[in-house]
Amino acid sequence: MIKLLGAAMVVASSGIGGMTVAGRYSRRPRELKSLGYALQMLETEISYGANHMKVALEQVANRCDQAVAPLFSRAAAELSAAAGITAAAAWENSLCAYYRESALNPQDLIILRSLGSSLGISDRADQVKHLNLAMEQIKSENAKAEGEAARNVKLWNYLGFLGGLLVVLILY
Amino acid sequence: MVNSIDLIFKIAGVGILVAVLNAILKQAGKEEQGHIVTLAGLAIVFIWVIQLLAILFDQVKSVFKLF
Numbered sequence: 001m002i003k004l005l006g007a008a009m010v011v012a013s014s015g016i017g018g019m020t021v022a023g024r025y026s027r028r029p030r031e032l033k034s035l036g037y038a039l040q041m042l043e044t045e046i047s048y049g050a051n052h053m054k055v056a057l058e059q060v061a062n063r064c065d066q067a068v069a070p071l072f073s074r075a076a077a078e079l080s081a082a083a084g085i086t087a088a089a090a091w092e093n094s095l096c097a098y099y100r101e102s103a104l105n106p107q108d109l110i111i112l113r114s115l116g117s118s119l120g121i122s123d124r125a126d127q128v129k130h131l132n133l134a135m136e137q138i139k140s141e142n143a144k145a146e147g148e149a150a151r152n153v154k155l156w157n158y159l160g161f162l163g164g165l166l167v168v169l170i171l172y
Numbered sequence: 173m174v175n176s177i178d179l180i181f182k183i184a185g186v187g188i189l190v191a192v193l194n195a196i197l198k199q200a201g202k203e204e205q206g207h208i209v210t211l212a213g214l215a216i217v218f219i220w221v222i223q224l225l226a227i228l229f230d231q232v233k234s235v236f237k238l239f
Contacts, residue, residue: 155200162193169185170216 007172011164018160025152027067027103032142034065035108036135038072039115043131046124053087053120054079071098087120105145111137176224183217 038060045056054076061073075094078085095116099109115134118127190213197206232238 151200155196155202158196159193162189162196166186166189166193169182169189172182 003172007168010168011161014164014167015161018156018158018163021160022153022156024103025149025156028105029142029145029149031067031103032108032138032145034068035071035112036138036142038064038068039131039135039138042072043128043135046131047128050124067102068098070101071095074098088117091116091119105141108138108141111141179220179224183220186213186217189213 041060041064042056045051045059049056049059051059057072057076057079061069061071061076064072071094074097075087075090078090078093079087092113095109095112104112111134115130118130120127190210193209194206197203197209
């Protein structure tokens with residue numbers, strides 16, 4: 001009886017582990033896509049709205065997808081809370097907090113970080129250029145991530161459960 | 173005798189699981205890992221079977237008085 005219970009626990013835990021890995025793979029393209037849309041909104045806010053950075057970030061946070069909203073709302077909050085902080089520093093802080101909870105890769109972090117260093121320190125045309133560059137890079141990362149997800153999600157879902165079953169069978 | 177029937181079922185189970193894992197890994201383009209899994213399954217089954225083979229050889233030796 002207790003042996004059966006242990007076997008069920010091994011299968012369940014390895015299955016959940018596999019599903020977690022698969023979840024990371026399937027979450028990343030979605031987050032990248034909504035990040036691309038959000039950056040597009042930010043570009044609109046900067047180039048046509050000509051709003052303050054704080055207001056622009058708040059607007060984007062209100063309208064963009066729930067998955068990436070914390071990145072923008074936190075940056076806006078930091079900008080409005082700490083007097084004297086630059087937009088780049090606020091973006092950096094917000095990015096660090098967001099990265100830990102997201103499914104993004106280190107490459108995505110590099111793209112967003114290099115975008116942050118040019119945010120809010122130059123004229124509209126220059127910022128739009130940097131935003132366009134980041135959007136292009138995110139788009140290409142998204143294409144890669146979708147290919148990876150198509151290959152790996154199913155694989156890890158099966159691999160977790162089958163690996164657990166194999167361990168149970170070998171140790172039983 | 174019951175024990176060896178259990179062993180046969182265990183080997184069959186490992187065979188099925190390894191076959192499915194191999195198919196999935198191959199479909200995902202990870203053929204090297206598929207080979208590794210197949211090899212690992214083979215090794216595990218051999219470890220189980222070799223113990224029984226040793227008993228068989230001991231019996232053969234004792235039948236023909238080859239000590």
